[in-house]
Amino acid sequence: MAEELLDSLEAQGYRSTSPRRAVANAIASQQRHFTAEEIRERLPKVGRATVYRSLKLLVEAGVLCRVLLEDGDLHYQLSHRGHHHHLLCVECGASEDLLGCDIEDLLRQVSSAHEFQLSGHWLEVYGRCRDCISTQTQTEKTQMANV
Ligand SMILES: [Zn+2]
Ligand SMILES: [Zn+2]
Ligand SMILES: [Zn+2]
Known part of the structure; x- marks a missing residue:
């Protein structure tokens, strides 16, 4: 590497x-x-x-x-x-690459509506990853069981 x-x-x-x-x-x-x-x-x-x-x-x-x-x-x-975006987990910091980009067309439309010459974009997506969702669900279940 x-x-x-x-x-x-x-x-x-x-x-x-x-x-x-x-x-x-x-x-x-x-x-x-x-x-x-x-x-x-x-x-x-x-x-x-x-x-x-x-x-x-x-x-x-x-x-x-x-x-x-x-x-x-x-x-x-x-x-x-090449061009890609990231799915970033706000809990554990895990980052997953999002290959391919579906927002180019939208951005071209928005730009031309504003007479803006598009030269690029940057997008990060924040949320919770698979692992953190399942940990959270388990914690909730445990808490429910303890009530
Ligand atoms: Zn996570
Ligand atoms: Zn990257
Ligand atoms: Zn993109």
């Missing part, structure tokens, strides 16, 4: 220097979405600018994507290439 990240930087003309290698390794070892600060804390020897710049380049390369949590925190996660 780290190699894939470095390859995508090299494809944009950025050699894999040892700080970039360290950033790529730190990202590749993340299980879930993470903040830029989390990466920076893990790599005290790598400059802040290098961390932020690498993240930006990886987003541009499409191998990393931005995830906006409901509370406004910006996270990053390893990405599917």
Whole structure:
């Protein structure tokens, strides 16, 4: 995974220097979405600018994507290439990719009605994941049983 990240930087003309290698390794070892600060804390020897710049380049390369949590925190996660959205669980933070996009037509209509030239959109979907729903249902059942 780290190699894939470095390859995508090299494809944009950025050699894999040892700080970039360290950033790529730190990202590749993340299980879930993470903040830029989390990466920076893990790599005290790598400059802040290098961390932020690498993240930006990886987003541009499409191998990393931005995830906006409901509370406004910006996270990053390893990405599917191409346009997609996320289903974000507000309970446990799980994120599931939503491939395919059904809102393009709607946005084109809305934009043209406002004489607005559409250049893109960003959509995050918040709610509860399968696991959290079933945990919640079980808790409710237990509570009912205890009454
Ligand atoms: Zn994504
Ligand atoms: Zn959940
Ligand atoms: Zn979309």
